[in-house]
Amino acid sequence: MELKGIYVPLITPFAADGSVALEALEKLAHEVLDAGAAGLVALGTTGEPAALTPQERQAVVDVCAAACAGCGAQLIVGAHGGDTRSTAESLAALGAQVPQAAAALVTVPAFVRPGEAGTVAHFRALAEASPLPLIVYHIPYRTGQQLSAAAMRELAAIDGVVGVKCATGGLDQDAVELLADAPDGFAVLTGEDAFLAPMLALGAAGGILASAHLATARFVELADAWQAGDVTRARALGHRLTGLALAAFTAPNPAVTKGVLHAQGRIPTPDVRLPLLPAGRAEVDAALALANGLDH
């Protein structure tokens, strides 16, 4: 199993009555897969998993699993828990629900700040118990826990840990150090939309990117261009996509992406659930203009 390319962490569309719009989700899933995405991420940050009921989360995973199965794409599912025991329970439940999933995307424990050694011990315990391979979701501005390149190498050495999603707010020294000598069979994916191009240039395997909803084929083309070593094409495309990637994050994710998808008629409402608020008109219009200019 190789993790490579562009994975779209699907938003969760809501109907006007506030329920999850599963038909719209299914349509969106097919749209991004038809545009060349390597797979879907169900219940990523972008899917607002904390605001969904357990039943809604299950339904979202089922829709994404069916869409991936239909075209041989990879399914990655977010698994969340405040501690090791509850995260292991979530992973066991996921393994029973979608044993065919390529991996579970597991956040570094948030708020607790267990230190690097505690984080490694957490993933070692999870990997031993998990029915699914694990991708470490490293996002220190949400979790409060930094990871050095050395710690990421320790994680990469654990059997069953198959990759890391680096979302560190930029291109930092630890990612550069890790990619300079990337561990075999360990996928470094970026979760920092505006830094996709430089991360690919350094050898990242791909990305998990909310903004890839809005121009999926172009993001796929960018990843393919770097893989093929076509630097001229990759650089030009990377520059064009950077504007869209930045515009998609001018309000807390996924508000702008939902606003654009709604304006394009692809989801029934732009609604997000509290504590998120909908994006403003100006933010949506700016991203919409860029997305329409790139065509999805």
Ligand SMILES: O=C(O)C1=N[C@H](C(=O)O)C[C@H](O)C1
């Ligand atoms: O859904 C995800 O997973 C992503 N999370 C990041 C975040 O919102 O912090 C952004 C990235 O584009 C996808």
